[in-house]
Amino acid sequence: MNLIYTAIGFFALAALLGMYLLTFVLRGKETPKAIVFSHGPLAVLGVVLLIIYIARGGPNPWESLVLFVLAALGGLYMVSRDLTGRPIPKALAVGHGLLAVGGFVLLLVFAFGN
Amino acid sequence: MKTQSFWEATTPQRPDYPTLEGNLQVDVAIIGGGITGITAAHQLARAGKRVAVLEARRVGGGTTGWSTGNLYVPVGPYFHNIASTRSQEVANTVAQARFSALNFIEEHTRKYSIDCHFARRPWYFFTQEEDMTSLVEKEAEALQQAGMPAEFVTQVPGLRYESVKRAVHMDGQARIHPLRYVLGLAGGVTQLGGQIYEHTTVLDLKEEEDHCLLRTTQGTVTCQQMIIATHIPIGIHTVQTVAAPYRSYVVAMRLKSGAYPDAYYWHNDKTHHAITTHSTDSMELDMLMIAGNHHKTGQASHQEYQHYFDELESYARQHFDVASVEFRWSAQHYRSGDGVPYIGLTHKGAKRTYIATGFYADGLVYGTVAGIQLADTIAGEGSAWLEAFDATRGTNLSTVGEFIKENTNVAAQYLKDIPAGQVSHFDDIGLGEGKTIEVDSEKLAVYRDAQSQLHICSAVCTHMKCIVNWNNAEKTWDCPCHGSRFMIDGSVIEGPAILNLERKSIDPTTGHLLHTGGKTSGEREINNPIT
Numbered sequence: 001m002n003l004i005y006t007a008i009g010f011f012a013l014a015a016l017l018g019m020y021l022l023t024f025v026l027r028g029k030e031t032p033k034a035i036v037f038s039h040g041p042l043a044v045l046g047v048v049l050l051i052i053y054i055a056r057g058g059p060n061p062w063e064s065l066v067l068f069v070l071a072a073l074g075g076l077y078m079v080s081r082d083l084t085g086r087p088i089p090k091a092l093a094v095g096h097g098l099l100a101v102g103g104f105v106l107l108l109v110f111a112f113g114n
Numbered sequence: 115m116k117t118q119s120f121w122e123a124t125t126p127q128r129p130d131y132p133t134l135e136g137n138l139q140v141d142v143a144i145i146g147g148g149i150t151g152i153t154a155a156h157q158l159a160r161a162g163k164r165v166a167v168l169e170a171r172r173v174g175g176g177t178t179g180w181s182t183g184n185l186y187v188p189v190g191p192y193f194h195n196i197a198s199t200r201s202q203e204v205a206n207t208v209a210q211a212r213f214s215a216l217n218f219i220e221e222h223t224r225k226y227s228i229d230c231h232f233a234r235r236p237w238y239f240f241t242q243e244e245d246m247t248s249l250v251e252k253e254a255e256a257l258q259q260a261g262m263p264a265e266f267v268t269q270v271p272g273l274r275y276e277s278v279k280r281a282v283h284m285d286g287q288a289r290i291h292p293l294r295y296v297l298g299l300a301g302g303v304t305q306l307g308g309q310i311y312e313h314t315t316v317l318d319l320k321e322e323e324d325h326c327l328l329r330t331t332q333g334t335v336t337c338q339q340m341i342i343a344t345h346i347p348i349g350i351h352t353v354q355t356v357a358a359p360y361r362s363y364v365v366a367m368r369l370k371s372g373a374y375p376d377a378y379y380w381h382n383d384k385t386h387h388a389i390t391t392h393s394t395d396s397m398e399l400d401m402l403m404i405a406g407n408h409h410k411t412g413q414a415s416h417q418e419y420q421h422y423f424d425e426l427e428s429y430a431r432q433h434f435d436v437a438s439v440e441f442r443w444s445a446q447h448y449r450s451g452d453g454v455p456y457i458g459l460t461h462k463g464a465k466r467t468y469i470a471t472g473f474y475a476d477g478l479v480y481g482t483v484a485g486i487q488l489a490d491t492i493a494g495e496g497s498a499w500l501e502a503f504d505a506t507r508g509t510n511l512s513t514v515g516e517f518i519k520e521n522t523n524v525a526a527q528y529l530k531d532i533p534a535g536q537v538s539h540f541d542d543i544g545l546g547e548g549k550t551i552e553v554d555s556e557k558l559a560v561y562r563d564a565q566s567q568l569h570i571c572s573a574v575c576t577h578m579k580c581i582v583n584w585n586n587a588e589k590t591w592d593c594p595c596h597g598s599r600f601m602i603d604g605s606v607i608e609g610p611a612i613l614n615l616e617r618k619s620i621d622p623t624t625g626h627l628l629h630t631g632g633k634t635s636g637e638r639e640i641n642n643p644i645t
Contacts, residue, residue, distance in 0.1 A: 029555045030574045033531040033581075083578050084350055085613075 003053040004061075004111050010046035011068075011104050014039050018097060025093040031082060040075060043100070047072060050107070061110035067103030071096050115423075117588050119180045120366045120401065120441045121293040124394050128297060131173060134311040136333045140164040142492055143328055143337040145316050147173040149292065149478055150470050151343035152300050153485025156222075159306035161493035166337075167300075167308065168330060170315040174296035176608055177345050180445040181478055182364055182405050184378045184390050185219060185288040186237050187212045190474040191453030192249070193256035199452035199512045200502075202259060207502040208454055209260035215482035216288060219295065228298030230291040231393050238270050239380045240281035246382055247280035254282040272375025273389070275433065287378055289392060292478055317612060319349065321467045339466045339492050343484070345477075346448050346597065347469045348612050350578065353456050356509055357448040357472040358520040359411040359597025359609065365426040366392075366403045366441040369434055374399035387429055401440065404430045408475070410523070411446060411609075412583045412594030419587035444588060446597060446608060447475045451513035451520070456505035457484045458491070468492070469505055524580075527594040531557070531581045540568060540625070548584035548591070548602070554627045557581050558618055559591045561602040571604035571615035582615070591615065 017039040024031045047068050054060040074096035078088050142158050144151045147169030158165045167173075187209055189196070197205040223232040241250050257264035267283045300310055318329040319340060328335040342348060346357060376399060379389040388405040406429075407422040409415060414422070423442045430436050450456060450472030457470045468491070470484035483499065490497040509517040534552060540560065543549050548561040550573040557573035559582055571591070573581050580595035590607060591600040598609030605614045619628040 024555065027555070030557065030572075030579065032533045033528040033579060035533070037525065037528050085576065085579070 001111065003049050004107070007046045007049035007053070008104075008107060008111060010042050010049065011100075011107065014043035014046060015100065015104060017042065018100065022093055022097055025088050026090055028087075031088075036079060036082070040079065043068070043072065043075070061107050064103045064106040064110065067099050067106065071099035071103060074099065115439070115442055117443045118441055119293075119443045120364075120392070120403070121179045121181070121183065121291060122175075123441065124291070125179075125293045125297065128172065129301070131169070131300075131310040131312040134166075134168065134314040134330055134333050134335070138166055138309075138333065138335045140166045140309070140335065140337050142166075142339045142341065143168060143326065143335045144341045144343055145319070145328070145348065146170075146176070146341075146343035146345070147296075147300065147310060147312070148176045148178040148343060148345065149174075149296050149481035150345075150484045150488075151341065152296050152303060153218075153482050154341050154343060154489045155303045155308045155310070155485075156299055156306065157486055157489030158493060159303055159308035161489065161495070163493065165303075165308045166335060167303070167310045168314045168316055168328070168335065169310070169312050170606075172312055173300050173310060174293045177445050177447070177477060178296050178481065179293040180443055181292050182388065182390055182403055183290050183292050183392055183478070184388070185216050185290055185479055186378060186476075187216065187262055187284070187287065187479075188237060188239065188253070188257065188380070189453065189476045191449070192253050193260060194252040196453045197256055197259075199510070200454060202256075204454060204502045205256060206260040207499055209257065209262055211483045211487075211499045211502070212476075212479045213262070215479045215486065216286075218482055218486060219290065219479075220288065222299055222302065223290070223295060226298050226302050228295055230294035230298060231397055232288060232290050232295070233376075233397065234286055234288050235377050237284045237287040237378045237380070238267075238281060239284075239382065240270050240275070240278050241382045242275060242277050242279055243383045244279055250280040250282055250382065257282075257284065270379065272377050273379065273433070275381070289378065289390065290478070291392070315612075316348065319467075321464060326466050339468065341468045341470070341488050341492075342460070343470055343481075344610075345446065345473075345608060346471045346610050347460065348610055350610070351460055351469065352508075353460065353469060353471060353505060354596050354610060355521055356451045356517060357456060358523075360408050360447055360449055360475075361411050361444050361592075362405060362408045362447065362475055363422040363426055363444045364403055364405045364442070365423055365430060365439060366401050367427075367430055367434070367439050368400065368437045369402055370437040371435050372400075374402060387426070402430065402434060402436075405475075408447075410594065411597040411599070412585070412592035413523075413527075414585070419585055423587065445475075446599070447477060448472050448597070449474050451509050451516045455480050455484065455503055456507075457487050457503035458500065458505040460505060462506045471505075524595045527580050540620070543568075546586075546589075548586065548589070550581060550584070553620065553625070556618075556627060559584070559600075559604075559615060561589070563602075568620070569602045570618045570620060571600070571602075572618055573615075575600075575611060576606075576613040576615060577609065577611040 141163040264284045326340045374391040381387045391399045455472040473480035559573040561569040575593040582591035598611035599607040
């Protein structure tokens with residue numbers, strides 16, 4: 001379970017930075033790139049740990065992984081839009097966040113539900 | 115001392131070319147009127163193509179008119195390194211291409227009777243340090259293998275340097291007034307039926323299935339092929355991950371003795387200095403130039419950029435009887451990962467869009483090489499240099515370290531964009547100073563002029579959103595990621611950015627940002643000191 005707890009730590013940090021980034025997107029401001037390039041890698045580390053945990057077999061939070069992967073795809077798309085000067089759709093930013101929150105909740109339930 | 119190019123100051127008459135107004139259809143559109151674009155235009159027009167050059171400012175007014183006017187076969191990254199990163203065959207091809215380009219320039223100087231002070235002269239490469247001798251020897255051997263007449267010598271004529279440990283000499287190199295040459299060649303372009311437009315900024319470019327479409331400030335250009343001859347291609351291109359922007363500095367001085375050596379020298383000790391001489395109005399040499407101090411654009415190791423000029427002046431005073439410093443200027447160059455420029459189609463899927471970049475600080479000859487090669491390729495004549503300069507080659511095992519180093523550096527620049535400005539208040543910015551500050555969660559590039567008036571722009575580069583840094587020697591905003599540079603009013607000087615920095619306004623009573631609509635244009639400020 002240590003892998004899951006560490007992943008939860010990375011996801012929690014990523015979530016804090018993500019919420020901060022969302023305030024910029026919703027106000028139509030330029031996102032601070034140091035936060036963008038910290039948020040993404042933290043979340044990726046969490047996903048990698050989750051994949052390793054699932055690959056080991058046994059009961060696993062695969063629903064959580066699916067939501068995180070979908071959120072990651074949305075995140076990559078938003079970064080590509082951001083760096084190439086195209087506005088980030090606010091609905092996409094909120095949807096990305098909701099997917100990640102959903103994945104995070106499912107992960108918490110898996111880790112601490114019983 | 116204000117920066118000004120010697121070449122700009124000593125070009126008496128500059129023809130005015132019109133601004134493109136309306137739509138145009140040509141065979142080939144060339145973005146950029148420097149030595150690359152004008153050479154390509156000349157060769158294409160000669161081959162019977164309908165060609166149009168679209169220059170955002172003035173012909174030759176970019177890096178060509180801010181170079182050091184030396185024509186030579188040797189290259190800054192060294193041929194022995196190219197032989198190592200690519201192959202000896204590639205090194206030989208590069209040397210032969212540069213040799214041919216040098217001859218091309220001489221031939222066209224004569225053909226159009228261009229008063230550009232072209233004169234053949236020798237090149238010397240020497241060191242006073244024992245541990246640098248092997249580098250000089252390896253380079254001489256690489257040049258010899260490429261068929262160049264490099265030979266070891268024991269003395270370096272024209273200089274009074276003591277204890278020269280190793281020196282190489284090569285005849286047949288040359289000097290030139292680069293701006294006069296390009297303007298003269300541009301005259302040849304129009305004689306051949308080519309069209310040249312100045313103050314015509316390309317704001318958008320697209321390669322379609324059967325044509326290319328360029329949108330300028332006042333019209334559109336439809337063409338079969340386009341060449342992006344803007345030093346680094348404008349817009350976002352994969353080549354920008356392998357071509358890194360650097361700046362170098364030049365100081366031009368008069369000597370008390372009037373004894374100007376007639377040669378081009380590379381003094382290669384712990385620091386590299388290039389020494390050259392040129393003439394103002396006649397063939398008589400009357401100006402000494404020292405060049406060097408390369409650093410990554412927007413990333414000066416000394417916050418005081420004047421340091422770079424002062425160091426060159428100090429070097430000159432140490433070795434020459436300097437009477438006065440007449441000019442100081444700086445120029446940009448792009449370094450490729452393997453030391454060879456990228457010339458050709460912009461990516462593997464491209465069929466109509468050509469680029470030329472990664473010239474290091476050897477751009478007058480490489481620009482000519484690029485112009486010839488691209489024109490030959492487009493005209494269907496083929497080019498023996500195609501493979502060596504292939505712009506789609508990316509990186510290889512021997513250059514992957516350089517690739518990682520440069521791109522890690524770019525990532526590090528992004529990581530500096532944390533939500534906190536350099537200073538917290540406008541009052542902290544002194545007269546003649548520029549700083550990035552943060553107001554209402556926005557990074558601003560703020561300059562206070564001598565009259566205490568603030569000039570405020572967004573500090574977010576319009577290319578790929580790095581935060582620009584202040585260059586206090588040239589009073590410009592320089593992007594540390596991909597080398598875009600902007601005037602204090604935010605208008606683009608050079609680099610891959612197309613759009614100007616967004617201008618901002620502050621409410622003087624509250625200190626908060628006024629809403630400006632978030633729009634920015636690509637129109638160049640005509641009154642900019644850089645033409």
